[in-house]
Amino acid sequence: MLSNDQFTFYAERHIDMVYRVALHYLKSADYAQDVTQNVFLKLLQYNKPFESDRHLRNWLIRVAINECKNLVRKRWWHHESYDDYAGKLSFDSPKHSEVFSAVMELPKRYRLPIYLHYYEEYTTQEIADLLKIPKSTVCTQLKRGRDLLKQALAEEGSYV
Amino acid sequence: MFETDYKSACDAVKAPEKTREKILNLSRKKPSPFPIGKVLFVASLISILAVSVSATEFFQSWLRQYILQGSEIPLRQNEVQYLDAYEQVINQSQTQDGYTVTLESAVTDGFLAYVSVLVTAPEGTDFTHLDQPTFTARLSPQDASYTCISDSYQNNGGFSCPPDKDGNSRTFHWVLEMEAVDNKGDSLFLTGTQWNVHFENLVLTYLEASAENQYGEFIQETVAEGEWDFTFALDKCDLRSMELIQGTPVPVQYESGLGLPSTESPALEENSILSCTLRAYSAVLTMQKDPSDFPACTVVMKDGSRIELLSHTKFYKQLRFKTDRPILLDDVDYVLVGEDTTLYAQEISQG
Numbered sequence: 196m197l198s199n200d201q202f203t204f205y206a207e208r209h210i211d212m213v214y215r216v217a218l219h220y221l222k223s224a225d226y227a228q229d230v231t232q233n234v235f236l237k238l239l240q241y242n243k244p245f246e247s248d249r250h251l252r253n254w255l256i257r258v259a260i261n262e263c264k265n266l267v268r269k270r271w272w273h274h275e276s277y278d279d280y281a282g283k284l285s286f287d288s289p290k291h292s293e294v295f296s297a298v299m300e301l302p303k304r305y306r307l308p309i310y311l312h313y314y315e316e317y318t319t320q321e322i323a324d325l326l327k328i329p330k331s332t333v334c335t336q337l338k339r340g341r342d343l344l345k346q347a348l349a350e351e352g353s354y355v
Numbered sequence: 356m357f358e359t360d361y362k363s364a365c366d367a368v369k370a371p372e373k374t375r376e377k378i379l380n381l382s383r384k385k386p387s388p389f390p391i392g393k394v395l396f397v398a399s400l401i402s403i404l405a406v407s408v409s410a411t412e413f414f415q416s417w418l419r420q421y422i423l424q425g426s427e428i429p430l431r432q433n434e435v436q437y438l439d440a441y442e443q444v445i446n447q448s449q450t451q452d453g454y455t456v457t458l459e460s461a462v463t464d465g466f467l468a469y470v471s472v473l474v475t476a477p478e479g480t481d482f483t484h485l486d487q488p489t490f491t492a493r494l495s496p497q498d499a500s501y502t503c504i505s506d507s508y509q510n511n512g513g514f515s516c517p518p519d520k521d522g523n524s525r526t527f528h529w530v531l532e533m534e535a536v537d538n539k540g541d542s543l544f545l546t547g548t549q550w551n552v553h554f555e556n557l558v559l560t561y562l563e564a565s566a567e568n569q570y571g572e573f574i575q576e577t578v579a580e581g582e583w584d585f586t587f588a589l590d591k592c593d594l595r596s597m598e599l600i601q602g603t604p605v606p607v608q609y610e611s612g613l614g615l616p617s618t619e620s621p622a623l624e625e626n627s628i629l630s631c632t633l634r635a636y637s638a639v640l641t642m643q644k645d646p647s648d649f650p651a652c653t654v655v656m657k658d659g660s661r662i663e664l665l666s667h668t669k670f671y672k673q674l675r676f677k678t679d680r681p682i683l684l685d686d687v688d689y690v691l692v693g694e695d696t697t698l699y700a701q702e703i704s705q706g
Contacts, residue, residue: 206378214370229372235378267420286367294357295364303662313358314365335666339651342610344357 196307197238205251206235212252212315213259219306220263222299224243230262300303305340308333313324391521418442418460418471422636423680430680431660437683438462439634443591445470451581453477456554458585464635465542465594465706467534467677470552476525476578491556494533497549497586502540504675505668506533534668534675536639542706546592554583559688594706597684599631599698604643609693611648624648631690631698635683638664638676640692649674650693657688 197205213234217227237258243250281299286292298309311317311325319337323330370378376424419430419438430438441462448457457473472492531552535543557579604627611624627643638652649666656662664676687700 203379206381210375210378211369214374215365215368218368224371228371231370232377232381239381284367286364288360288363291360291364291367294360294548298361309361310365313361314572322536329667333648337370339663342651348357 197241198313202235202239202320205238205248208248209252209255210235213255215310216256216259216307217263217297219310220260220303221266222303222306223282226266230259230266233262234259252315252326253321256315259324262308293348297344300347301343303341305336308336309340309344312337377411396641400528414527416460417473417528418469418530421471422462422469428621428660428680433683433686434681437681440589441593441681443589445585446586447585447587448645449583449585451583452557454557454579454581456583458587461587461589461591462636462681463544463589464637465544465592465596466536466634466639467637468494468544469636470531470533472529472531472552472554473498474529474557475528478525480525491554491558492529492531493551493553494531495551495553497551498539499543499548501535501543502538504534504536504670506531506535508533532677534677542594544589544592546589549586549588552585552587556580556582593635593681595634596682596704596706597633597687597701598704599633599690599701600628600629601701604629605631605696605698607650607693607696609648609650611646624650628692628696628698630649631692633684633687633690634681635681638666638678638682639689641674642672642674642676645672646674649676650696652676653691654678654682655688655691656683656686658686 197338210231211298214227214231217230217234218224221227221230222247234255237264238255241254245300281292281296284292286295298306301309307326308322312319317325319333326333419442423430426482442460443462444460445458446460448455450456454477455475457475459471459473461468461470464471532602537543556577559576559578606625606627608623608625611622624647626646628640629643630639630641632639632641633654640650640652646669649669652664652666654662654664662678662680664673664678667677668675684703686698689700690698692698
């Protein structure tokens with residue numbers, strides 16, 4: 196089990212990553228917060244050692260995805276609008292806001308691979324391992340996601 | 356550039372302060388068995404509801420959620436009616452070594468079948484920290500020679516039932532998925548055919564620290580030894596199909612080059628489609644030349660809604676797709692292949 200100091204260190208380092216994974220999966224800030232808390236509670240209770248920060252990150256992402264899937268399966272689950280939350284974020288430029296909204300408007304199956312690849316810089320094989328899907332599926336999802344983003348951002352007047 | 360802007364955008368997305376404080380406070384107090392009161396309360400309600408709902412409804416709802424896992428659009432009324440007509444409830448259970456395996460329900464279009472499976476661990480088990488429970492599993496016909504195109508069983512990484520009163524989660528779902536043909540290339544999942552489902556040894560797979568591998572090593576631990584065998588007969592199959600190409604091959608162009616980094620340009624693939632066959636859960640494009648990649652393929656319904664076909668397997672010159680929701684053939688308007696190749700709906704064959 197992690198000591199209090201270790202837990203605090205890792206939590207501060209990775210809270211935002213877990214929150215972003217959950218947000219990309221669920222498209223809901225409230226549910227993403229619930230999932231984030233659950234994930235770190237599980238980290239607190241986990242009693243096997245982590246060899247490296249990378250190992251821990253992978254573990255956190257996997258548990259976050261599992262928690263998101265659990266949530267979506269519950270009968271009271273309903274999709275929420277990202278738009279309500281988008282207004283509360285403050286980006287450095289309108290372009291950043293456009294890009295982030297465009298990603299959040301993608302179908303769910305593309306959002307998480309896009310986030311893991313472009314922001315967390317995982318390779319397609321690593322994403323395949325994390326999401327438990329074939330590498331070719333990850334490649335397809337990244338490609339389709341990029342195509343949809345190109346279309347959406349071109350319509351907005353960006354990246355023509 | 357997209358990557359730069361997206362990274363900057365994500366940098367601005369942070370967990371709210373109150374979430375951060377709650378998490379950092381976790382280490383300062385003894386963790387409760389189930390920390391979020393709201394979720395516990397609702398989970399208890401679900402528990403009560405789940406008991407009062409009939410087994411048929413509960414099982415049916417899980418497979419429907421699985422089929423929709425890539426989609427955020429709930430099932431429409433006509434899709435619910437379709438599944439009511441074609442989802443077969445199996446509801447057979449066996450227990451070995453304390454673990455109960457239940458075959459819940461199945462759907463098939465003759466070529467692709469999904470069978471949902473529930474596994475319940477003994478009381479007191481807590482799979483909360485589980486990573487990847489797996490069985491050796493096999494779905495096979497009793498009396499037919501066949502060619503399996505692809506098969507998989509997927510744990511959907513979570514626990515479909517709410518935690519029990521002790522806060523433990525001890526159930527999980529799989530879906531067995533199989534695409535196969537008989538040895539003449541015709542449909543295998545036919546009404547009246549008998550199917551065996553075999554499971555062997557429940558193995559937990561989890562990621563453990565490793566001196567050799569910074570990402571950790573997958574460790575497998577057998578938690579339940581035994582074999583669980585079932586037999587069921589298929590009595591609900593939607594064997595209808597629609598062939599969208601009548602006679603002349605249709606030329607198609609599409610970008611190919613899966614997995615390219617965004618800095619590289621994809622190649623343009625030119626080919627011709629000899630046939631495009633749609634079924635309830637799958638589609639097959641038979642190409643003139645051996646294709647190197649899948650085109651985007653979307654079914655457009657008469658009401659304008661779209662079902663994106665998911666690239667599944669390449670089988671000789673066939674590109675096989677599966678869907679994340681059933682295709683109601685009566686409501687198909689056309690199929691869009693690549694950017695601009697349109698194949699219009701034709702007559703439905705009853706199969």
